[in-house]
Amino acid sequence: MNTIIFYLTILCVVSTTFVNNTQSQNPKASAGGGSPDPQLSQKDNDYLDRQSAVFLDSVRAILSKYPPVLKEGKERGYAKLLLDAVFHEKFAAFRKPAQDFYHAQNGKLIKELEEANITKGARIWKVYDMGFIVRTQTVTIAFDLVSGITSGSKEFALSTAELERIVKQCDLLFISHRHSDHAEKAVAELFLQAGKPVISPAQVWQQDSIFSRIMHPEPIAEKVHQIKLPGNRMLEVICYPGHQGKSIDNNVSLVTTPDGITVAHTGDELNEGDFMIDYDWIDQVTKHHKVDILMPNAWTMDILRVAKGFNPKLVLPGHELELGHTVWDRLPYWGDDAYLELTYKQLKASKYPVVALIWGESFEYMPKQSGK
Numbered sequence: 232m233n234t235i236i237f238y239l240t241i242l243c244v245v246s247t248t249f250v251n252n253t254q255s256q257n258p259k260a261s262a263g264g265g266s267p268d269p270q271l272s273q274k275d276n277d278y279l280d281r282q283s284a285v286f287l288d289s290v291r292a293i294l295s296k297y298p299p300v301l302k303e304g305k306e307r308g309y310a311k312l313l314l315d316a317v318f319h320e321k322f323a324a325f326r327k328p329a330q331d332f333y334h335a336q337n338g339k340l341i342k343e344l345e346e347a348n349i350t351k352g353a354r355i356w357k358v359y360d361m362g363f364i365v366r367t368q369t370v371t372i373a374f375d376l377v378s379g380i381t382s383g384s385k386e387f388a389l390s391t392a393e394l395e396r397i398v399k400q401c402d403l404l405f406i407s408h409r410h411s412d413h414a415e416k417a418v419a420e421l422f423l424q425a426g427k428p429v430i431s432p433a434q435v436w437q438q439d440s441i442f443s444r445i446m447h448p449e450p451i452a453e454k455v456h457q458i459k460l461p462g463n464r465m466l467e468v469i470c471y472p473g474h475q476g477k478s479i480d481n482n483v484s485l486v487t488t489p490d491g492i493t494v495a496h497t498g499d500e501l502n503e504g505d506f507m508i509d510y511d512w513i514d515q516v517t518k519h520h521k522v523d524i525l526m527p528n529a530w531t532m533d534i535l536r537v538a539k540g541f542n543p544k545l546v547l548p549g550h551e552l553e554l555g556h557t558v559w560d561r562l563p564y565w566g567d568d569a570y571l572e573l574t575y576k577q578l579k580a581s582k583y584p585v586v587a588l589i590w591g592e593s594f595e596y597m598p599k600q601s602g603k
């Protein structure tokens with residue numbers, strides 16, 4: 232017998248024996264074909280659905296008892312670990328319990344937005360990814376507001392009705408850059424149809440008819456743009472000329488509200504390798520401004536240096552669990568610092584107060600009397 236055929240025959244016998252053994256040990260196992268994950272059987276998929284429901288119920292129970300605070304206890308840490316577990320699975324957004332959780336969280340957010348009257352300081356909500364809404368006494372500002380459609384699941388994404396209610400509560404929208412987890416045309420359209428300004432870098436939807444209706448303030452460090460809003464309100468805006476790598480322009484917006492709160496949102500700001508020109512202005516921001524709140528992308532390289540540049544009173548990181556990214560690239564709440572070579576851990580251990588919100592959650596910021 233030919234040696235190769237001999238070995239193949241042995242291999243086939245061994246394989247068949249293995250399959251038979253596996254089947255006899257677990258007669259319910261099958262080869263896949265289930266939904267939403269076709270690599271798993273329906274029974275396996277059903278198990279993951281049930282597990283998502285149980286894990287997310289625990290998350291809900293923990294969050295209702297332990298809202299975001301400056302020095303968070305271990306309970307919120309456990310809730311975040313459960314979220315990391317549920318959403319680090321390729322088909323997470325296609326599971327009903329995950330969709331229900333996301334909609335319930337943002338349903339709460341919408342209701343709060345409709346009712347919240349801020350008389351001092353600011354309240355900041357996180358919608359999804361880098362989507363934040365900041366409300367002060369005089370204005371409500373949306374940054375990188377998106378529905379969650381990048382997850383690939385229509386059922387997961389916020390509906391038009393949900394988005395309309397959010398947009399109704401906001402005065403304007405800042406879009407940091409052209410990536411779809413930050414810029415969603417349907418959302419920008421809702422703002423524009425309501426006569427509310429949308430501000431973005433010129434790279435966003437450049438070839439589209441929507442382009443001419445969007446404001447493109449010149450991205451120059453320390454150049455102040457005044458954005459007029461109804462009711463004689465004026466926002467002071469600086470669009471720092473940021474980047475995500477060399478080819479993507481990324482506005483880092485610094486906004487001062489009429490009542491004197493200054494917030495900054497970094498989009499997907501990234502300084503990496505031999506392309507670090509943005510530190511020229513990042514390192515200088517604190518010399519020109521008293522920044523109250525910084526909303527940085529939690530996965531950016533050397534986030535501690537970015538924080539030092541802005542020197543804010545409060546840091547609210549974003550971009551955790553972006554479901555449009557592949558599993559390893561969905562920044563988990565636990566950080567994955569060593570693998571991703573980040574300084575997120577150092578930021579959390581630094582003098583800067585860091586509060587990592589979960590979808591739908593909010594945090595109240597009160598400036599100190601003497602601080603400003």
Ligand SMILES: [Zn+2]
Pocket residue numbers: 408410475499
């Ligand atoms: Zn991006």
Ligand SMILES: [Zn+2]
Pocket residue numbers: 410412413499550
């Ligand atoms: Zn992004």
